[in-house]
Amino acid sequence: MHSTIRHINQWILSILLFLSPIAYGADLEIIIDKGIENALPIAIVPFGWSQAAGLPPIDISAIISNDLARSGRFAPMEEQDLPQRPNDFAQVNFKDWQKLGMENLVIGQLGQSATGDYVVNFRLLDVYKGKQIVGFSIPSGKDRLRRTAHEIADIIYEKLIGVRGAFATRIAYITLIKNRDGTKKYTLQSADADGFNPQILLTSPEPLLSPAWSPDGKKIAYVSFESKNSTVYVQDVITGKREKIASNPGINSAPAWSPDGSRLAMTLSKDGNAEIYVMNLSSKSLQRVTSNAAIDTEPAWSHNGNMLAFTSDRGGGPQIYEVSASGGEPKRLTFEGPYNARPRYSPDDTKLAVIHVENSVYRIAVVDRKSGQLNILTESRLDESPSFSPNGHMIIYTTTGFRGTELAATSTDGSVHKRLALEVGEVREPAWGPFMNQ
Amino acid sequence: MNFRSILILIFAVMLFGCSSTEEKKEVAVEDQGISGTDVQAQGTGEDTGSGINALDDPNSPLSVRIIYFEYDSSDIRPQYRTTVEAHAAYLAANPNVIVTLEGHADERGSREYNLALGERRALSVKNKMTLLGASAGQIRTVSYGEERPAGVGSDESAWSQNRRVEILY
Amino acid sequence: MELGWFVKSRSAFYAVLLHIIAAALLIISLDLAPKPINQPKQNINIVNAVTVDKKQVEKELQRLKNEEQQKEETGKKRLAELEKKQKEAEKKLAGAEKKHLEEEKKAADAKKKKELEQEKRELDEQKLAKLEKEKEELEQKHKIEEENKRKAEEEEKKHKAEDDRIRKEKELQQQLAAEEAEIQSGQDVQLIDRIKANIYRSVVNNFNKSGLPTGLSCILRVQLIPGGEVTNVTLVESSGNSVFDQRAVTAVNKASPLPVPDDIETFERLNLRQIQFQFKPEE
Numbered sequence: 095m096h097s098t099i100r101h102i103n104q105w106i107l108s109i110l111l112f113l114s115p116i117a118y119g120a121d122l123e124i125i126i127d128k129g130i131e132n133a134l135p136i137a138i139v140p141f142g143w144s145q146a147a148g149l150p151p152i153d154i155s156a157i158i159s160n161d162l163a164r165s166g167r168f169a170p171m172e173e174q175d176l177p178q179r180p181n182d183f184a185q186v187n188f189k190d191w192q193k194l195g196m197e198n199l200v201i202g203q204l205g206q207s208a209t210g211d212y213v214v215n216f217r218l219l220d221v222y223k224g225k226q227i228v229g230f231s232i233p234s235g236k237d238r239l240r241r242t243a244h245e246i247a248d249i250i251y252e253k254l255i256g257v258r259g260a261f262a263t264r265i266a267y268i269t270l271i272k273n274r275d276g277t278k279k280y281t282l283q284s285a286d287a288d289g290f291n292p293q294i295l296l297t298s299p300e301p302l303l304s305p306a307w308s309p310d311g312k313k314i315a316y317v318s319f320e321s322k323n324s325t326v327y328v329q330d331v332i333t334g335k336r337e338k339i340a341s342n343p344g345i346n347s348a349p350a351w352s353p354d355g356s357r358l359a360m361t362l363s364k365d366g367n368a369e370i371y372v373m374n375l376s377s378k379s380l381q382r383v384t385s386n387a388a389i390d391t392e393p394a395w396s397h398n399g400n401m402l403a404f405t406s407d408r409g410g411g412p413q414i415y416e417v418s419a420s421g422g423e424p425k426r427l428t429f430e431g432p433y434n435a436r437p438r439y440s441p442d443d444t445k446l447a448v449i450h451v452e453n454s455v456y457r458i459a460v461v462d463r464k465s466g467q468l469n470i471l472t473e474s475r476l477d478e479s480p481s482f483s484p485n486g487h488m489i490i491y492t493t494t495g496f497r498g499t500e501l502a503a504t505s506t507d508g509s510v511h512k513r514l515a516l517e518v519g520e521v522r523e524p525a526w527g528p529f530m531n532q
Numbered sequence: 533m534n535f536r537s538i539l540i541l542i543f544a545v546m547l548f549g550c551s552s553t554e555e556k557k558e559v560a561v562e563d564q565g566i567s568g569t570d571v572q573a574q575g576t577g578e579d580t581g582s583g584i585n586a587l588d589d590p591n592s593p594l595s596v597r598i599i600y601f602e603y604d605s606s607d608i609r610p611q612y613r614t615t616v617e618a619h620a621a622y623l624a625a626n627p628n629v630i631v632t633l634e635g636h637a638d639e640r641g642s643r644e645y646n647l648a649l650g651e652r653r654a655l656s657v658k659n660k661m662t663l664l665g666a667s668a669g670q671i672r673t674v675s676y677g678e679e680r681p682a683g684v685g686s687d688e689s690a691w692s693q694n695r696r697v698e699i700l701y
Numbered sequence: 702m703e704l705g706w707f708v709k710s711r712s713a714f715y716a717v718l719l720h721i722i723a724a725a726l727l728i729i730s731l732d733l734a735p736k737p738i739n740q741p742k743q744n745i746n747i748v749n750a751v752t753v754d755k756k757q758v759e760k761e762l763q764r765l766k767n768e769e770q771q772k773e774e775t776g777k778k779r780l781a782e783l784e785k786k787q788k789e790a791e792k793k794l795a796g797a798e799k800k801h802l803e804e805e806k807k808a809a810d811a812k813k814k815k816e817l818e819q820e821k822r823e824l825d826e827q828k829l830a831k832l833e834k835e836k837e838e839l840e841q842k843h844k845i846e847e848e849n850k851r852k853a854e855e856e857e858k859k860h861k862a863e864d865d866r867i868r869k870e871k872e873l874q875q876q877l878a879a880e881e882a883e884i885q886s887g888q889d890v891q892l893i894d895r896i897k898a899n900i901y902r903s904v905v906n907n908f909n910k911s912g913l914p915t916g917l918s919c920i921l922r923v924q925l926i927p928g929g930e931v932t933n934v935t936l937v938e939s940s941g942n943s944v945f946d947q948r949a950v951t952a953v954n955k956a957s958p959l960p961v962p963d964d965i966e967t968f969e970r971l972n973l974r975q976i977q978f979q980f981k982p983e984e
Contacts, residue, residue: 129910256944
């Protein structure tokens with residue numbers, strides 16, 4: 095018996111030995127189970143300009159380059175390092191770009207017709223394949239050129255990252271300017287996502303806070319103290335026309351739109367204590383959602399419309415709870431740390447961005463709704479007001495340092511951080527607007 | 533920061549020692565003073581109208597018009613018991629007098645939560661006063677959350693100045 | 702083992718065959734021989750014959766020899782007696798004067814006796830010679846048979862030894878080849894592992910998974926030329942995410958030339974012209 099087994103073993107061995115040369119007759123197989131997480135190298139060549147005389151009205155390539163750099167996912171090449179400056183596909187020497195490790199190349203031209211209209215041609219090229227990934231010819235106008243540049247950045251982002259870019263979007267925020275005479279000037283503003291083209295929507299000597307975009311991007315709800323108490327308004331972004339929504343005794347604040355734009359969740363303390371209510375905007379009827387002696391505030395509406403997340407200190411300190419938008423028993427979502435507040439749903443509703451406190455340090459964190467796992471994204475001492483970009487890839491927030499409060503952005507995984515320098519004065523409570531149809 | 537604290541202290545002494553009207557104008561100029569211009573103006577009108585002498589007595593417990601709080605708390609600390617009692621007694625004795633309790637918070641944490649926290653601090657003082665004889669109708673509450681800081685800066689000395697309820701006649 | 706058994710059985714077969722032949726010859730020779738005293742009638746039987754062995758044959762021969770000797774001795778005895786009688790008669794003749802006739806008679810008798818003796822001796826000698834001859838023949842035959850058998854056995858042994866030698870040599874050769882192959886393949890396996898590790902590192906360092914969703918996987922087939930330059934990348938199996946696939950392709954292209962041995966012979970032996978990559982980043 096034993097010898098039989100030995101024989102079989104010898105037999106198998108000899109077969110294996112016989113087969114082994116064939117074994118590496120097959121393809122070598124290598125599993126790449128790791129990678130790097132670097133900003134993508136990309137070169138954006140200054141766009142050609144059809145008019146021989148004079149300079150182009152804007153530097154399109156610079157706008158695209160800044161957008162991509164700000165996202166943290168791209169490392170655009172410095173302009174002085176460009177090995178060549180082609181405007182046409184035929185002019186491109188791919189080998190030159192390969193030598194520099196550039197993976198992608200953007201070339202283009204800005205043209206102006208006799209009637210004064212503009213047209214922007216651009217091509218995104220794969221340097222290693224020597225092929226065009228995408229190319230468009232986009233009609234534009236003088237006032238739209240920046241936006242066209244952002245739209246090109248969106249297309250590049252989508253082609254190379256796989257998710258729609260959010261550069262051609264707007265943000266809203268509050269600014270505070272302290273005048274020399276001691277008075278204060280609060281403004282509600284909206285601007286392009288890169289901070290350009292700011293538009294002042296409201297100016298007040300009294301505090302303004304909590305701007306919230308309607309889902310269609312046409313209105314902004316906010317809180318104003320102009321009447322010596324917190325009051326909720328909804329204002330049309332284009333016309334400036336506004337409507338007083340809630341001005342009850344006590345708190346009227348924290349507006350949050352339902353995804354269909356028909357209702358507004360708010361915090362009111364008209365019944366003696368800060369509670370969450372939902373108002374039907376056309377009928378102005380109110381429905382109370384929470385009922386607890388503790389503070390219930392800062393509702394956020396999930397993008398599927400079903401849930402409201404909010405801050406409550408019913409457990410002792412402020413923590414995040416979630417309740418059905420139609421009411422019911424709230425469920426606690428956060429358990430890490432003594433303080434979690436101001437939830438905002440990610441566009442896919444899988445996560446909530448919150449303010450998370452540990453050791454008296456206030457940071458932006460993301461909580462997984464299912465697992466409850468909390469991931470801290472920022473590292474400053476006092477970071478607040480997180481707001482997701484509509485593609486969910488970035489979170490804009492404020493960071494407070496010795497220079498005051500300013501805007502910053504982080505990638506949702508916390509790998510990239512950028513300061514967004516905007517104007518003078520303090521900038522507060524950024525709210526990233528929705529995608530706008532092109 | 534200590535320098536600022538001293539300034540505020542000196543300022544508070546001045547406030548308690550002098551006639552409210554003049555001093556409040558100075559407060560307005562100071563910008564980061566105890567309260568903002570508009571609210572101050574409103575308070576001034578009511579104060580002068582009532583013409584109560586006891587409120588002007590710097591030695592009276594009524595001269596203390598600010599109650600400070602611990603972090604994320606709306607509990608009235610023992611050292612403010614006499615202050616609250618004095619104001620409650622004054623209101624009970626003067627049922628026509630109306631007071632505004634203005635709740636505030638420090639800059640840390642979310643603005644909306646702090647708005648609610650400021651309100652809860654004001655309500656905490658109001659409840660105590662009504663328990664001690666003041667009528668609920670005499671007491672108005674408003675919260676500014678962290679929007680009207682008394683002390684500027686991002687440190688504990690500023691924050692402790694900002695976690696407060698102001699008693700405004 | 703099997704061979705051993707086979708050889709054994711074959712030699713046994715030869716032995717049996719030889720014995721049968723020997724036994725048969727013996728029986729024939731016994732039949733031809735003058736009938737021994739009370740020789741029982743032999744019932745010739747092959748099966749019985751098989752059992753006849755060399756010892757029995759020798760015993761039989763011995764027995765025949767003994768009988769001959771006995772006969773010879775008996776003849777000699779008689780001769781001695783006759784001689785004795787003759788001598789006595791001669792004595793009697795010499796003792797008497799008138800013994801002239803007797804002497805003549807004695808001479809005639811002696812002559813007659815001599816002739817008789819001669820005759821008998823001749824006969825005996827003839828018989829003996831014949832017997833001797835037969836015996837010799839039998840022995841000779843036996844000897845030849847023995848020799849043949851020995852030769853066959855020797856041949857068999859030689860054959861077997863040769864077979865063994867060849868087999869052993871073959872086994873040794875196989876073993877050597879296997880060992881050699883093992884050493885070569887062992888070296889190649891090590892070499893391949895090293896090459897794989899180098900290529901892996903090179904591609905991983907160029908595979909940018911920043912911003913990509915997790916849990917995706919794609920397979921690329923990559924053609925190389927000696928020196929490691931990538932000449933063609935084919936997407937064999939898509940991840941379903943074009944950006945992921947594109948990043949994988951870029952990683953390979955950017956890593957080109959891949960780190961392969963400079964030696965073309967090794968490059969070809971290890972079949973490095975085509976490599977399959979599976980991109981399957983962990984969380």
